[in-house]
Amino acid sequence: MDTGLQDLQGKAERVKPSELLALLLEFHAEKAELYGRHVAVARVASDYDVNNAYQYVIAREQQHLEWLREAILDAGGEVPAVAEPEEPGRPRDADALGELVRADAGSLRTAVDKWRPRLSGITHARHRRMLELTLGEMLEQARFFDQAASGRLDLLGRRTGGPRTPGVVVASRWPA
Numbered sequence: 001m002d003t004g005l006q007d008l009q010g011k012a013e014r015v016k017p018s019e020l021l022a023l024l025l026e027f028h029a030e031k032a033e034l035y036g037r038h039v040a041v042a043r044v045a046s047d048y049d050v051n052n053a054y055q056y057v058i059a060r061e062q063q064h065l066e067w068l069r070e071a072i073l074d075a076g077g078e079v080p081a082v083a084e085p086e087e088p089g090r091p092r093d094a095d096a097l098g099e100l101v102r103a104d105a106g107s108l109r110t111a112v113d114k115w116r117p118r119l120s121g122i123t124h125a126r127h128r129r130m131l132e133l134t135l136g137e138m139l140e141q142a143r144f145f146d147q148a149a150s151g152r153l154d155l156l157g158r159r160t161g162g163p164r165t166p167g168v169v170v171a172s173r174w175p176a
Helices: 003-011 017-044 048-074 094-121 125-149
Strands: none
Touching (some): 017 094, 017 125, 048 125, 094 125
């Protein structure tokens, strides 16, 4: 083994199992809060393209939360229940929706900035990699939200031509 690597590993602060569990629980709580906020905004975002971006992000976040759940269980913890966030009021126009979307992009970046430096001490390779992947996807989600707020119509791919899909989402998923 490279002695330089051993020196570097010796200087790194290691995260103890109890600290790892606490870190995973804290990350899960913050990620669940972001997820809940995105679900709440998706419920009021009637713009078709913006709503599609949120649906994509929500699907990935569900996977992130599942990874975190498994990591917490693996570390001997229990996954706490998460409270539902308050739903924002329905945006009155595209500018108001853009404000919600920009706020979500900013929240994602803030979370990444907070968590990225904390990963260096995690010695459990699988959990560290899972958190790194999650943070990377969170930056991608922030980019999606930035594009949605700027009015981009091709967030999830380019259209093949023909008429554009109508630009609104129905108020209810399933008619009563």
